[in-house]
Amino acid sequence: MSVKERDPLTGHETTGHEWNGITELNTRVPRVIWWTIGISHVWALVYWVLMPAWPLVHTYTKGLLGYDQQLVVDDRVAKAYRQLETWRAPLTELPAHQIREIPEIMAHVNATAPALFGDYCAACHGTEAAGGPGFPSLVDDAWLWGGDAETIMETLRVGINAPHPESRIAQMLAFGALDILTRPQIRAVVDYVQSLSGLETEATPEVLAEGETIFAENCVSCHGEDARGIRDLGAPDLTDDTWIYGGDDATMFTTVNLGRQGWMPSFETRLSAAQRMMLTLYLQDLDAEAGE
Incomplete structure (x- = not known):
């Protein structure tokens, strides 16, 4: 039986490998590593039993707990929509002047409408709604069809010179x-x-x-x-x-x-009635602020 060389300083056996005078020690793996590996394997086995884990031909193992992330996401989305409806419902049921009297609703409008304007209107009317050549300003009180809430809502719904059957024509x-x-x-x-x-x-x-x-x-x-x-x-x-x-x-x-013929798309199928009301309230506020 051969006696392996030991490091004189630590007493550990060496592997026999040496690089530039540095000898590699053959040290044991720390116990904490073995404990970590063992616990990880046990946890993996428990998880495989309790949770969905293994893919099958047309489905997968459901696990003893029956947990399904898709169901969790669907439930959260449904709750979010229910919360939205609690403050969006008045936007489709009440006139603009009554909506303005409800601070909770207006807080949501003020937080949501700027993003709607940026997504659907700013490309033509500008980020400040000041318009440009061929695109009317929405902050100068010079409304082509009228600046009251009902008229703005209708313009958003049917558009101008748009394919909508009820489109405004000019x-x-x-x-x-x-x-x-x-x-x-x-x-x-x-x-x-x-x-x-x-x-x-x-x-x-x-x-x-x-x-x-x-x-x-x-x-x-x-x-x-x-x-x-x-x-x-x-x-x-x-x-x-x-x-x-x-x-x-x-x-x-x-x-x-x-001659001239401007064009504005119809948003009836792109924005809900509640979203169109939010935009209406937002545009009226922009116009009022510009006039101050």
Whole structure:
């Protein structure tokens, strides 16, 4: 029987391996490691018996406890939806002014509506709802169809020039492209409309008078005799300083010459009635804050 070499310092046998004068010791595995391995094996056996563990051909072992994570998740989701319904129900049952009188509901609205706006509206109207060229501002009180809660809800539901069968329809005629007005006539009516909104124009009184006549003959049916727009038609007010596409000479000439037709999707199938009400309340609050 061979006697293995022992380390003179620790007394442990060596493995016979040496690297640069460093000898490897053949030490025993600590008992705590063996205890850990043993306990882990026992725990694994107990878990396999109590909990779902082994896959079978079409199912899996259910375990003695019958625990199912899918059932747990489904139960939690169902509870979450029930909690949602406790505060969402009034959003579909009460008018906006009554909802505003319920602090608990408005707390949820204020916490949820900004995310809804960011997901569904900000891409067109901007993160601050200030709009941009071709997309109306929602914080200037210049509502095309009206800013009351019922009207905003309906606009969100059916959209504008959208495929929805009840969609709001609005279109600016292409007076130049359809040969309704000549280029000088378009220039004259543009000067006249600019004068209505207080924009500076170099047009002579004669040109403005001609523009007024052209406006009366071609534009009042949509924008009204006072040019303040007709909300039932989605026609904008031309006497304020709010412009969807722009109030400069070139942009206004293009608008009258080639026409405009904006578009807004219908959210009836994309957002619930409660979500549309939350957005309505949020937009009204944004408009009110901007006007302060």
